Amino acid sequence: MRAMSPSIAADPDRLMPVDPAARSVARTLHALVGGLPIISPHGHVDAALLEKNERFPDPATMLISPDHYVTRLIHASGVPLDRLRVGGTVAVEPRETWRSFCAAWHTFDGTASGYWLRSEFVNVFGIDDGRIDAEHSDETFDAIEARLASAEFLPRALFAAFNIEVLATTDDPLDDLAAHRALAADPTFAGRVLPTFRPDAYLKTNSPGWAQRVETLVDVAGDGLTGHAGYLRALENRRAHFIANGAVSTDHGSRTAQTLRLDASDAEALFDSARRGEATEADADLFEAHMMYQMARMAVSDGLVMTMHPGILRNHHTATFAAFGPDTGHDIPVAVDYTNGLRALLEDFGTAEGFHFVPFTTDETVFSREIAPLAGFYPALYVGAPWWFLDAPDAMLRFRSAVTETAGFSRSSGFIDDTRAFASIPARHDASRRTEAAFLARLVVERRITEQRAAEIIVDLVDSSPRRVFKL
Amino acid sequence: MRAMSPSIAADPDRLMPVDPAARSVARTLHALVGGLPIISPHGHVDAALLEKNERFPDPATMLISPDHYVTRLIHASGVPLDRLRVGGTVAVEPRETWRSFCAAWHTFDGTASGYWLRSEFVNVFGIDDGRIDAEHSDETFDAIEARLASAEFLPRALFAAFNIEVLATTDDPLDDLAAHRALAADPTFAGRVLPTFRPDAYLKTNSPGWAQRVETLVDVAGDGLTGHAGYLRALENRRAHFIANGAVSTDHGSRTAQTLRLDASDAEALFDSARRGEATEADADLFEAHMMYQMARMAVSDGLVMTMHPGILRNHHTATFAAFGPDTGHDIPVAVDYTNGLRALLEDFGTAEGFHFVPFTTDETVFSREIAPLAGFYPALYVGAPWWFLDAPDAMLRFRSAVTETAGFSRSSGFIDDTRAFASIPARHDASRRTEAAFLARLVVERRITEQRAAEIIVDLVDSSPRRVFKL
Amino acid sequence: MRAMSPSIAADPDRLMPVDPAARSVARTLHALVGGLPIISPHGHVDAALLEKNERFPDPATMLISPDHYVTRLIHASGVPLDRLRVGGTVAVEPRETWRSFCAAWHTFDGTASGYWLRSEFVNVFGIDDGRIDAEHSDETFDAIEARLASAEFLPRALFAAFNIEVLATTDDPLDDLAAHRALAADPTFAGRVLPTFRPDAYLKTNSPGWAQRVETLVDVAGDGLTGHAGYLRALENRRAHFIANGAVSTDHGSRTAQTLRLDASDAEALFDSARRGEATEADADLFEAHMMYQMARMAVSDGLVMTMHPGILRNHHTATFAAFGPDTGHDIPVAVDYTNGLRALLEDFGTAEGFHFVPFTTDETVFSREIAPLAGFYPALYVGAPWWFLDAPDAMLRFRSAVTETAGFSRSSGFIDDTRAFASIPARHDASRRTEAAFLARLVVERRITEQRAAEIIVDLVDSSPRRVFKL
Incomplete structure (x- = not known):
C-alpha cells in the first residue's frame, strides 16, 4: 500500500474556485479557518461510542x-x-x-x-x-x-485528532443521558458531548407505538398530571433534564412546516382521540403542527434552541422499511411552504427575546423565496445550513448565492454535519469551510465585499455563528 | 473625512466577471451603456418630492x-x-x-x-x-x-445629476396627480415624471376600508352609474385621468396569479356581497382574479401597460403591522402558479394587438418553468425583470440564465428599480447594467453570441426595451 | 456566399468553460467523445422520412x-x-x-x-x-x-453524415411500423431506426376521440376480449408488436406524475364510465395514473424501458389549438410532485429486476429535491436528461450540478434530443457533449474527480449510458 500517488483528497486546492485570482483569495481565507476546532451542534453520533471508547x-x-x-x-x-x-x-x-x-x-x-x-x-x-x-x-x-x-x-483518539470541541448527539426524550454525564465527569476526556432533545416519536400520533410511548412518558415525567396537560408537563420536565445534562437544542423532523395555535380544549380533544387510536392522517398533521408551536413556546421559556427540518416523505419504499427499518436510504424530500407554515410560530415568538429558531430544508426553492426573507426580518430565525442532500459543495454555493443577497451572513446557523458517520466529520466541516472561502472569494474579486471583511466573515461563519446561534 | 482610501464601491470592475477574458468583454459592453440616461418605469418615489424640491x-x-x-x-x-x-x-x-x-x-x-x-x-x-x-x-x-x-x-439637482430621463411613480386611483401636472408644466424641470395607476386597495375586497373607498370611487368617477357597472366605469375613467396625466402603465400586487373570466351577474353578486361585508377570503380571491382579467380587458382598450407582481403574503407579522403599518419589512413570498393562473387572461388577451403585460415574480422557480415559456409564445407577455428580493447581482444572473435559453433577450421588460429610496436609483440601475454586461460577456466567451450582437443587445436591454415595453 | 468569416458556430471552443485551465481539460474530454456515433433513444423524426428518402x-x-x-x-x-x-x-x-x-x-x-x-x-x-x-x-x-x-x-445521406447509429421514433400503438420494417430489411441502410410505443391518446380518457380509438384498439388487438380486460390485453399485444419491430421503450406524456394502484373493479368502472362519455377531469386523471402503473407492470413483464415526461399543460392557448392543432408552441410546464406521484409505481416496481424507468422533467425544482434522491435509491429509476426547455447549455449545467452530488453520474439516462428537426440532431448531441465536458472539467479543476475518471465518465455518459439504460 506504500508509495501511493498523491490523491486529489490531499490536494490543498480542492474545492477552491477555478479562477486563479479567486483561488488565491480563497486560499488565504481558508487558511484562517482550516485549523479551527470543529463545532458540531447537530449530528447522530452515539454518545456511548465515546463513553465506551471501544475499537470500531x-x-x-x-x-x-x-x-x-x-x-x-x-x-x-x-x-x-x-x-x-x-x-x-x-x-x-x-x-x-x-x-x-x-x-x-x-x-x-x-x-x-x-x-x-x-x-x-x-x-x-x-x-x-x-x-x-x-x-x-x-x-x-x-x-x-x-x-x-x-x-x-479508538473513538476518543480520533475525537482528539479531529480537533472536535463540541459534538451534539440526538437523543430520545426518555434517555437518561448516562453516557453524556459520564463523559462530562471524566477528567481524561476534554470534549463537550451534548445531548439534543428529539421528541419526534412522541409528537407524531400516527407513528407506531405512539400511545404506549406517551403513556410511559407521562408516567415517568408527568408530575402526576394526566392527559394533554400531563403530556406537556412531561415534555417540559424532560427538556429540563436534557438542559441539566448540557443540551442546548431540540430537533424536530416534522412532516410539514405547519405550526398551529390551538386552544387547550381542541388540543386535548386531538390528543385524546389519538390515544384512542382514532386519529386520521389529517389529525396527526394538526397535532404535530400544534406541538411545533408548543415546542417554540417551551423554547422561549427554557432557552433551548429549536431546530426543524420538515418536508421529507419518510420510508418511501414500504417493503424496504418492513425489512430493514427506518433510515435506510429512501426518505425523499417534497416541496415545503415555510411562509404560511411558520406564520403562527413566528407571529407569536419570532421576536421573543432570546428565542433561536433554525429551520433547515432540502427544498432549495425556499432559500431565496422564503427562508432568507423570513430570516431578514425575524430576530429569532436563523437560516439553517444546507442539510442532507444539499450539504455538498455545489449545493452549498447555491445556498449562499440564494440567501446572502437578502439575509447577509449574520443570519446563518453555521455548519451542521448531521452525520452518524463519525470518521466523516472532519471532511464535512472542511468541505464547508472551503466552500465558504470559495463563495467569499468570488464576492471579493467582484468587489462586493472587502478582503478584510471576508476574513472576518469566514471566521464568524465557522466559529462564532454556531456558538452564538446554538448558545455554546 | 478626507484622504479616504479607494472604496470597492468606486472600483470600475465591480460586479464584473471573475475571469479576465470575460471581464474584458464585460468592460467593453458596460462602457456602451454606463452613461445612458436612467429610465425607471416602476418605482415608489413621491412626485411631490420633486415638485416641492425641498431639502431632504x-x-x-x-x-x-x-x-x-x-x-x-x-x-x-x-x-x-x-x-x-x-x-x-x-x-x-x-x-x-x-x-x-x-x-x-x-x-x-x-x-x-x-x-x-x-x-x-x-x-x-x-x-x-x-x-x-x-x-x-x-x-x-x-x-x-x-x-x-x-x-x-436638492431633489431636482440629484434628479439631474442621476441623469434620470423618465421616473414613474405609483399612485392611488383617486389621486388628482397635481404634482405630476405641475412638474410637466414647469419649464425649469426637464424630466418626465409619470404616474402609475395602482388600484390594489380598490380590488381587494378584504382590505380594510374597501367598501368606503369604493363608494367614494363610484361617487367621484362612476358617471352616475351604481353597483358593479359603476365601479368598472369609475376605474375606466380614472385610468383615462391617469393617461391624460402621462401614465403609461398600471401596477397590481395581487395575492395570487389567478385570473378569471366571470360573467356579469356572478361578478355583480360577488361585488354586492363584498359591499355588504359578507365576502369570505375565497370570495376576495375570486373577485381579485376577476378584476385582474378586467384590468387586462381595459388595458387592451386604453393602451396602458399592465404589470403584475403576485405571490407575496403581506404583513406576515401581525403585531408589527398593527404597530407600524404596511411595508415594514415582513411581506414574504410564496410559491406562484403562473401557467394555470394567467391562462384566462392570456387566452383572451395574450395575442391582442398592442397589449403589453409584464408579470414580475419573487418565486425564482417560475423563471424557466413558466415565465420564459409563456413569454416565448404570447406576443403580449414580457418577462418582468428580477424584482424585490431578486434584484441583486447573483439573482439577476440566475434570472438571465433561466430565462434566456427559452425566451431570448427580446422578451425582457427592461430593468425596474421599484424603489422608494431616491438616492439608490443610480446604484440600482448601474448594478443591473453591470450584471447584464457580465452575463452577455460569458455568452461571448462561450461563443454563443458574437461580441457585436452582445453590444447591440445590451443597448437594447438598457435603453430600448423599457421604452418599447412601457411605450415611452 | 463565399469568403464567409469564421462563425462562432464553427469555433472549436464553443460552450467550453470560460476559465483557461478548465477549458483545457474540457477540450481534452470533448475530444474523447466528439466523434462517437449518435445514439438517439427518444425523438420525433418520422421513420418514413428515411424509408422514402425523398429530398426535403x-x-x-x-x-x-x-x-x-x-x-x-x-x-x-x-x-x-x-x-x-x-x-x-x-x-x-x-x-x-x-x-x-x-x-x-x-x-x-x-x-x-x-x-x-x-x-x-x-x-x-x-x-x-x-x-x-x-x-x-x-x-x-x-x-x-x-x-x-x-x-x-437526402435524408439517408444526412443520416450517414451525422454518424447516427440509433434513432428512435415515436409512434402510435396501432401503427403497423411498415417503414421501420422496410428500413431494417434494407441492406443499403445501416442505421437502426427503432419505434417507440407512445399510447397517450389511448390512456387519456378526456382526449377527443378517445372512445373511438379505444374501440378500434380492442377490436384489432384485444384477442376477442372486451372492456377493460380487452383494453389491457390489446395494449400488451401492441407492445409485443413494437418489440418485434425493434422497439426498446415506451413514452408517456402524462398530465401529472401520479401513479395509482387500482383494483380491477374500480379500474373497470372508470373505464366503462369513460367509454360512456361520463368521465370528469378528475376521473381522467385517476385513470391515467392507473394506466401509468399498468404500463410499469407491463414493462416489468416485457422488458420495454418506460419513459415519462409529465407536468405540461398542453395547448394553453385554446384559439391557437383550434386553428393550428397541437404541438404549436404553447405547451407550458407546471410544477410536478414526483415524490408522492411515483410512489405507487416505485413501491411495487422500483426494485424489479430489469425494469428501467426514466422520468424527465421541465420543472427544475425536482432535480435536487426529488429525482436525484429517488434515483439514488431505486435501481429501476434513471434520471432523465434535461428535456425540452431545459436541453440547453446553462440548464444542462444546472441539471448536472443539482443531480450529481446526490446521484452521481451512473444514474443518468444519457442524452435524448427529443427533436422533430432532423438537421438539428448533430448540434444537439454536440452541445450536450460539450456541456458534459465543461461540467466534468470544473470538477477536475476543483479536485473532485481525477482527470482519468472524468475521461471514463464522459465516454460512459455519451456512449454507454444510453445503450445500457435503453437496452440498445
Missing part, C-alpha cells in the same frame, strides 16, 4: 452499513441491502459487504458521500484511494482493519 | 426609516422598529436611528441593500464607507447632513 | 414550420402562425415564411433553438450565418434550397 468493529460495519447516504447508492446500483448488512441484517460477512462497496465505488464520483469517503480513506486512514476497487477490496479492508486495531483509531 | 430632512429620515429593505435587516439583528422611526414613529431622534444603522452596517455585507447603500455613500455623498460603523456614526451623520443642506443635494 | 421540400418547410421550438419565438415577436405555415396552413409561400424567420432571427440570440439553427446553417449547410437577416433572406433561402436539391442532402 470493522471497516464495513464502521463506514458502510449504518450510513444510508452510502448504502443507498450501492443499492441503486443493484445490490440488495442485506448484502450491505443494513438494519442489523447479517446475510453476509463484513468483508463481503466491503467488496460490494468497492465494486460500486466508481458510482460515488461527484457525490458528496464519495467526497467524504475519499477524504476519510486518504486523510484519516492514510490508504491509497486509487485501490478502492473490486480487485483490491480485501487489501483495503485489511489495511483499514489494521488501523482500527491500533490505539490511535 | 436628515440622513436617517432620508435613507433608513422609510426603506423597509434596510430596516428589516437591522430589525433582524435585534433593533426594535421604533428605534428606526419606522411607520412615522418618533421614539428616538434621527441621529439615534443613524447610530443603530451604523452599528448594524456589517450585517449588510453581501446584500443588495448593502451594495446600494455603499454606492450611495461613496458615489453620491462622497463619504468614506470605511467609517460607517458605531464609532463614527455621528461623524458620518454630520457629513451627510452637510451635503443635504447644499443646493446640489 | 424547401428550407422553410424543413426547418421552420414543423418546429414549434422555432415558430413560437417568431410568433412571440408578432408574426401570426399562418404566416409560418404552421399546422399545415398555406397562407403564404415557403419563401415568405423564410423571410419572417430571417427578420426574427436576432430574437433567437442566446436561445437553445438559435444555437442549433446557427450550427445547422454553418456546419450542415455551410452558409454564412452572418447573412441570416431580412436583407438576405432570399439569398439564404436559395442557398439552402440548392443544397437540398443535391444527393448529399
Whole structure:
C-alpha cells in the first residue's frame, strides 16, 4: 500500500474556485479557518461510542452499513441491502459487504458521500484511494482493519485528532443521558458531548407505538398530571433534564412546516382521540403542527434552541422499511411552504427575546423565496445550513448565492454535519469551510465585499455563528 | 473625512466577471451603456418630492426609516422598529436611528441593500464607507447632513445629476396627480415624471376600508352609474385621468396569479356581497382574479401597460403591522402558479394587438418553468425583470440564465428599480447594467453570441426595451 | 456566399468553460467523445422520412414550420402562425415564411433553438450565418434550397453524415411500423431506426376521440376480449408488436406524475364510465395514473424501458389549438410532485429486476429535491436528461450540478434530443457533449474527480449510458 500517488483528497486546492485570482483569495481565507476546532451542534453520533471508547468493529460495519447516504447508492446500483448488512441484517460477512462497496465505488464520483469517503480513506486512514476497487477490496479492508486495531483509531483518539470541541448527539426524550454525564465527569476526556432533545416519536400520533410511548412518558415525567396537560408537563420536565445534562437544542423532523395555535380544549380533544387510536392522517398533521408551536413556546421559556427540518416523505419504499427499518436510504424530500407554515410560530415568538429558531430544508426553492426573507426580518430565525442532500459543495454555493443577497451572513446557523458517520466529520466541516472561502472569494474579486471583511466573515461563519446561534 | 482610501464601491470592475477574458468583454459592453440616461418605469418615489424640491430632512429620515429593505435587516439583528422611526414613529431622534444603522452596517455585507447603500455613500455623498460603523456614526451623520443642506443635494439637482430621463411613480386611483401636472408644466424641470395607476386597495375586497373607498370611487368617477357597472366605469375613467396625466402603465400586487373570466351577474353578486361585508377570503380571491382579467380587458382598450407582481403574503407579522403599518419589512413570498393562473387572461388577451403585460415574480422557480415559456409564445407577455428580493447581482444572473435559453433577450421588460429610496436609483440601475454586461460577456466567451450582437443587445436591454415595453 | 468569416458556430471552443485551465481539460474530454456515433433513444423524426428518402421540400418547410421550438419565438415577436405555415396552413409561400424567420432571427440570440439553427446553417449547410437577416433572406433561402436539391442532402445521406447509429421514433400503438420494417430489411441502410410505443391518446380518457380509438384498439388487438380486460390485453399485444419491430421503450406524456394502484373493479368502472362519455377531469386523471402503473407492470413483464415526461399543460392557448392543432408552441410546464406521484409505481416496481424507468422533467425544482434522491435509491429509476426547455447549455449545467452530488453520474439516462428537426440532431448531441465536458472539467479543476475518471465518465455518459439504460 506504500508509495501511493498523491490523491486529489490531499490536494490543498480542492474545492477552491477555478479562477486563479479567486483561488488565491480563497486560499488565504481558508487558511484562517482550516485549523479551527470543529463545532458540531447537530449530528447522530452515539454518545456511548465515546463513553465506551471501544475499537470500531470493522471497516464495513464502521463506514458502510449504518450510513444510508452510502448504502443507498450501492443499492441503486443493484445490490440488495442485506448484502450491505443494513438494519442489523447479517446475510453476509463484513468483508463481503466491503467488496460490494468497492465494486460500486466508481458510482460515488461527484457525490458528496464519495467526497467524504475519499477524504476519510486518504486523510484519516492514510490508504491509497486509487485501490478502492473490486480487485483490491480485501487489501483495503485489511489495511483499514489494521488501523482500527491500533490505539490511535479508538473513538476518543480520533475525537482528539479531529480537533472536535463540541459534538451534539440526538437523543430520545426518555434517555437518561448516562453516557453524556459520564463523559462530562471524566477528567481524561476534554470534549463537550451534548445531548439534543428529539421528541419526534412522541409528537407524531400516527407513528407506531405512539400511545404506549406517551403513556410511559407521562408516567415517568408527568408530575402526576394526566392527559394533554400531563403530556406537556412531561415534555417540559424532560427538556429540563436534557438542559441539566448540557443540551442546548431540540430537533424536530416534522412532516410539514405547519405550526398551529390551538386552544387547550381542541388540543386535548386531538390528543385524546389519538390515544384512542382514532386519529386520521389529517389529525396527526394538526397535532404535530400544534406541538411545533408548543415546542417554540417551551423554547422561549427554557432557552433551548429549536431546530426543524420538515418536508421529507419518510420510508418511501414500504417493503424496504418492513425489512430493514427506518433510515435506510429512501426518505425523499417534497416541496415545503415555510411562509404560511411558520406564520403562527413566528407571529407569536419570532421576536421573543432570546428565542433561536433554525429551520433547515432540502427544498432549495425556499432559500431565496422564503427562508432568507423570513430570516431578514425575524430576530429569532436563523437560516439553517444546507442539510442532507444539499450539504455538498455545489449545493452549498447555491445556498449562499440564494440567501446572502437578502439575509447577509449574520443570519446563518453555521455548519451542521448531521452525520452518524463519525470518521466523516472532519471532511464535512472542511468541505464547508472551503466552500465558504470559495463563495467569499468570488464576492471579493467582484468587489462586493472587502478582503478584510471576508476574513472576518469566514471566521464568524465557522466559529462564532454556531456558538452564538446554538448558545455554546 | 478626507484622504479616504479607494472604496470597492468606486472600483470600475465591480460586479464584473471573475475571469479576465470575460471581464474584458464585460468592460467593453458596460462602457456602451454606463452613461445612458436612467429610465425607471416602476418605482415608489413621491412626485411631490420633486415638485416641492425641498431639502431632504436628515440622513436617517432620508435613507433608513422609510426603506423597509434596510430596516428589516437591522430589525433582524435585534433593533426594535421604533428605534428606526419606522411607520412615522418618533421614539428616538434621527441621529439615534443613524447610530443603530451604523452599528448594524456589517450585517449588510453581501446584500443588495448593502451594495446600494455603499454606492450611495461613496458615489453620491462622497463619504468614506470605511467609517460607517458605531464609532463614527455621528461623524458620518454630520457629513451627510452637510451635503443635504447644499443646493446640489436638492431633489431636482440629484434628479439631474442621476441623469434620470423618465421616473414613474405609483399612485392611488383617486389621486388628482397635481404634482405630476405641475412638474410637466414647469419649464425649469426637464424630466418626465409619470404616474402609475395602482388600484390594489380598490380590488381587494378584504382590505380594510374597501367598501368606503369604493363608494367614494363610484361617487367621484362612476358617471352616475351604481353597483358593479359603476365601479368598472369609475376605474375606466380614472385610468383615462391617469393617461391624460402621462401614465403609461398600471401596477397590481395581487395575492395570487389567478385570473378569471366571470360573467356579469356572478361578478355583480360577488361585488354586492363584498359591499355588504359578507365576502369570505375565497370570495376576495375570486373577485381579485376577476378584476385582474378586467384590468387586462381595459388595458387592451386604453393602451396602458399592465404589470403584475403576485405571490407575496403581506404583513406576515401581525403585531408589527398593527404597530407600524404596511411595508415594514415582513411581506414574504410564496410559491406562484403562473401557467394555470394567467391562462384566462392570456387566452383572451395574450395575442391582442398592442397589449403589453409584464408579470414580475419573487418565486425564482417560475423563471424557466413558466415565465420564459409563456413569454416565448404570447406576443403580449414580457418577462418582468428580477424584482424585490431578486434584484441583486447573483439573482439577476440566475434570472438571465433561466430565462434566456427559452425566451431570448427580446422578451425582457427592461430593468425596474421599484424603489422608494431616491438616492439608490443610480446604484440600482448601474448594478443591473453591470450584471447584464457580465452575463452577455460569458455568452461571448462561450461563443454563443458574437461580441457585436452582445453590444447591440445590451443597448437594447438598457435603453430600448423599457421604452418599447412601457411605450415611452 | 463565399469568403464567409469564421462563425462562432464553427469555433472549436464553443460552450467550453470560460476559465483557461478548465477549458483545457474540457477540450481534452470533448475530444474523447466528439466523434462517437449518435445514439438517439427518444425523438420525433418520422421513420418514413428515411424509408422514402425523398429530398426535403424547401428550407422553410424543413426547418421552420414543423418546429414549434422555432415558430413560437417568431410568433412571440408578432408574426401570426399562418404566416409560418404552421399546422399545415398555406397562407403564404415557403419563401415568405423564410423571410419572417430571417427578420426574427436576432430574437433567437442566446436561445437553445438559435444555437442549433446557427450550427445547422454553418456546419450542415455551410452558409454564412452572418447573412441570416431580412436583407438576405432570399439569398439564404436559395442557398439552402440548392443544397437540398443535391444527393448529399437526402435524408439517408444526412443520416450517414451525422454518424447516427440509433434513432428512435415515436409512434402510435396501432401503427403497423411498415417503414421501420422496410428500413431494417434494407441492406443499403445501416442505421437502426427503432419505434417507440407512445399510447397517450389511448390512456387519456378526456382526449377527443378517445372512445373511438379505444374501440378500434380492442377490436384489432384485444384477442376477442372486451372492456377493460380487452383494453389491457390489446395494449400488451401492441407492445409485443413494437418489440418485434425493434422497439426498446415506451413514452408517456402524462398530465401529472401520479401513479395509482387500482383494483380491477374500480379500474373497470372508470373505464366503462369513460367509454360512456361520463368521465370528469378528475376521473381522467385517476385513470391515467392507473394506466401509468399498468404500463410499469407491463414493462416489468416485457422488458420495454418506460419513459415519462409529465407536468405540461398542453395547448394553453385554446384559439391557437383550434386553428393550428397541437404541438404549436404553447405547451407550458407546471410544477410536478414526483415524490408522492411515483410512489405507487416505485413501491411495487422500483426494485424489479430489469425494469428501467426514466422520468424527465421541465420543472427544475425536482432535480435536487426529488429525482436525484429517488434515483439514488431505486435501481429501476434513471434520471432523465434535461428535456425540452431545459436541453440547453446553462440548464444542462444546472441539471448536472443539482443531480450529481446526490446521484452521481451512473444514474443518468444519457442524452435524448427529443427533436422533430432532423438537421438539428448533430448540434444537439454536440452541445450536450460539450456541456458534459465543461461540467466534468470544473470538477477536475476543483479536485473532485481525477482527470482519468472524468475521461471514463464522459465516454460512459455519451456512449454507454444510453445503450445500457435503453437496452440498445
